[in-house]
Amino acid sequence: MTEARRSYLHIDAATKVFAGAAAVRDFTLDIADGEFVSLLGPSGCGKTTLLRMIAGFEFPDSGRILLEGRDITAVPAHKRPVNMVFQRVTLFPHLNVFENIAFGLQLKRVSKEEVKRRVGDALDLVRLPGFGERAVGTLSGGQAQRVALARAIVNRPKVLLFDEPLSALDLQIRRELQVELKDIHRELESTFVYVTHDQEEAMTMSDRIVVMRGGLILQVGDPIEVYRSPASLFVASFVGNPNVWPGTVAAVENGSVSVAVGERSFAAPTPPAPVRVGDPVALVLRAEALTLSPGSSASPGLCAAHGTVADVRFAGTVVSYRVDLGDRQLTVSRPPQSEILHEGEPVTVTWSPRDSILLPPEDERTP
Amino acid sequence: MRRPSGLGLYTVLLFLFLFAPIAVVVLFSFNKTAGLTFPFHGWSLRWYRAVFSSSTYRDAIVASLRVAVVTVVVVVVVGTLAGIGLTRHAFRGSGVVRALLLFPAALPGLFVGIALLSFFVQTKVTLSLWTVTVGHLVYVLPYFFLVVASRLQRFDYLLEEAARDLGAGPWTTFRRVTLPLIAPSLIAGALVVFSLSWDEVFITFFTIGAQNTLPLVIYSTVKQSVDPSVNAISTLLLAGSLVFIFSVRRLVVDLQQ
Numbered sequence: 058m059t060e061a062r063r064s065y066l067h068i069d070a071a072t073k074v075f076a077g078a079a080a081v082r083d084f085t086l087d088i089a090d091g092e093f094v095s096l097l098g099p100s101g102c103g104k105t106t107l108l109r110m111i112a113g114f115e116f117p118d119s120g121r122i123l124l125e126g127r128d129i130t131a132v133p134a135h136k137r138p139v140n141m142v143f144q145r146v147t148l149f150p151h152l153n154v155f156e157n158i159a160f161g162l163q164l165k166r167v168s169k170e171e172v173k174r175r176v177g178d179a180l181d182l183v184r185l186p187g188f189g190e191r192a193v194g195t196l197s198g199g200q201a202q203r204v205a206l207a208r209a210i211v212n213r214p215k216v217l218l219f220d221e222p223l224s225a226l227d228l229q230i231r232r233e234l235q236v237e238l239k240d241i242h243r244e245l246e247s248t249f250v251y252v253t254h255d256q257e258e259a260m261t262m263s264d265r266i267v268v269m270r271g272g273l274i275l276q277v278g279d280p281i282e283v284y285r286s287p288a289s290l291f292v293a294s295f296v297g298n299p300n301v302w303p304g305t306v307a308a309v310e311n312g313s314v315s316v317a318v319g320e321r322s323f324a325a326p327t328p329p330a331p332v333r334v335g336d337p338v339a340l341v342l343r344a345e346a347l348t349l350s351p352g353s354s355a356s357p358g359l360c361a362a363h364g365t366v367a368d369v370r371f372a373g374t375v376v377s378y379r380v381d382l383g384d385r386q387l388t389v390s391r392p393p394q395s396e397i398l399h400e401g402e403p404v405t406v407t408w409s410p411r412d413s414i415l416l417p418p419e420d421e422r423t424p
Numbered sequence: 425m426r427r428p429s430g431l432g433l434y435t436v437l438l439f440l441f442l443f444a445p446i447a448v449v450v451l452f453s454f455n456k457t458a459g460l461t462f463p464f465h466g467w468s469l470r471w472y473r474a475v476f477s478s479s480t481y482r483d484a485i486v487a488s489l490r491v492a493v494v495t496v497v498v499v500v501v502v503g504t505l506a507g508i509g510l511t512r513h514a515f516r517g518s519g520v521v522r523a524l525l526l527f528p529a530a531l532p533g534l535f536v537g538i539a540l541l542s543f544f545v546q547t548k549v550t551l552s553l554w555t556v557t558v559g560h561l562v563y564v565l566p567y568f569f570l571v572v573a574s575r576l577q578r579f580d581y582l583l584e585e586a587a588r589d590l591g592a593g594p595w596t597t598f599r600r601v602t603l604p605l606i607a608p609s610l611i612a613g614a615l616v617v618f619s620l621s622w623d624e625v626f627i628t629f630f631t632i633g634a635q636n637t638l639p640l641v642i643y644s645t646v647k648q649s650v651d652p653s654v655n656a657i658s659t660l661l662l663a664g665s666l667v668f669i670f671s672v673r674r675l676v677v678d679l680q681q
Binding site: 112113114133134135136139140141143145147148149150151160161164165208209212 | 589
């Protein structure tokens with residue numbers, strides 16, 4: 058790690074309590090310069106509160122926030138070199154697009170020519186060149202959020218904050234803007250902190266994902282890590298929509314674990330925390346990691362389960378099958394190009410043991 | 425769909441009843457002679473000249489303007505602050521404060537007038553245009569507060585957060601974001617307040633000193649003699665009110681956008 062990339066934004070044991078309930082609990086996180094970090098979690102997990110503490114709209118009850126080594130914990134929002142894109146449209150209705158974007162620069166007494174140039178650059182960056190004179194009421198939802206983004210980046214903030222800025226938009230525009238946002242991040246090389254409850258959004262854009270729940274961090278890692286090695290069953294189920302089978306450890310022998318699920322027994326990878334025979338576990342099988350084939354076949358080295366097709370859903374990008382195994386069901390997805398299997402057809406589901414995930418069952422103590 | 429017969433006639437009669445007296449006053453303000461009844465003898469502006477050359481009317485207009493302008497200025501400042509305070513912060517007893525603020529509007533003007541008079545007498549305050557102004561303040565503040573509070577209730581406070589995020593301190597945020605956005609309702613409220621104060625009679629009657637306001641002068645003129653210049657001054661009052669009503673209407677249209 059180079060000097061510049063070391064702990065740029067540092068949140069140190071921040072805690073915020075609202076009306077007796079902790080929104081954020083003892084939260085510590087280091088964010089590097091130029092990093093795109095997503096705070097991912099269900100509503101009420103504290104992600105927005107954390108973002109608002111970075112913005113200066115809320116102040117932690119305890120703990121500190123440091124930016125480039127400077128303690129900004131008590132600095133109010135208008136004196137922090139960070140800018141935010143809000144969930145709802147917050148463009149000033151009495152100002153046009155240009156005046157909205159220029160708002161921050163004019164407060165900083167930037168010269169007229171420079172304001173003009175920088176607003177023009179910002180509009181180019183968000184792909185809205187020539188929109189300066191437009192009234193904000195004439196913009197579409199997607200355009201309004203682009204202007205809001207331009208209004209934030211034009212100030213060259215040290216950290217850009219996003220509070221679910223795309224959640225109110227149509228799916229197609231949301232996808233489009235996700236790609237653009239990633240491009241803009243690459244172009245600006247600045248630090249983005251992005252709050253979302255949409256795991257796909259977090260996956261596609263972020264360098265690192267912070268999965269939160271009940272004001273606590275459950276896992277921090279890059280998207281591949283969070284997907285492949287979820288730290289808990291909650292993370293595994295929040296990211297993607299996997300099959301979860303409760304079972305018990307049947308055998309542990311050099312690097313491989315055998316799990317009993319009902320009458321069946323499957324090989325599984327060794328979990329991160331050591332397990333002993335008899336321990337309750339959850340076997341996580343992602344729908345996209347499973348292979349579906351007609352008839353009944355078996356291959357050595359693969360886990361297999363036989364059943365019949367209970368339901369077929371063609372979703373365009375995938376075909377989703379529900380397979381009835383008798384005592385339990387499995388969801389399996391296949392590419393749309395594959396042969397379509399029909400309801401009632403006997404099938405075999407196979408998977409490689411290393412594509413399954415073994416996790417402790419949901420702990421009552423975790424919030 | 426067929427309308428019931430007679431409904432048209434009824435409507436015409438109703439509007440005739442409502443507007444004929446007004447039309448007569450306006451018409452006779454342009455009458456050549458001093459007659460207040462038909463026949464109409466021809467057009468002239470003599471009663472308007474009479475109004476403008478009369479020092480009683482001129483003084484009364486100036487007095488009414490002074491009271492109305494001071495009332496508007498004070499009410500806009502106090503009412504806006506009250507509106508912001510009561511819509512933004514739910515403090516202990518804010519509901520009570522709000523109810524007390526609105527209460528004078530529900531009181532009969534006669535009652536407010538008598539109450540103020542006895543208050544001024546007991547506190548040995550000399551009655552003047554200032555005591556009239558105080559009376560008007562009590563009476564119009566609820567109306568202004570209602571206009572402004574209803575706008576502030578619809579105000580998106582996230583806009584203020586956005587301004588703060590962009591580097592605007594509390595005062596700059598108010599000046600550059602909040603004030604421009606609520607300005608149409610402040611102007612609408614000010615116009616309402618002005619017109620309420622401009623033709624207020626009850627409270628004025630009880631709290632007036634040596635100097636009379638326009639409505640009181642008109643009243644005493646009509647009581648004393650048949651003076652057609654009253655028609656002219658009433659028409660002027662009407663013209664003023666119409667301008668206010670249409671200005672407010674336009675602002676209300678602006679507000680709804």
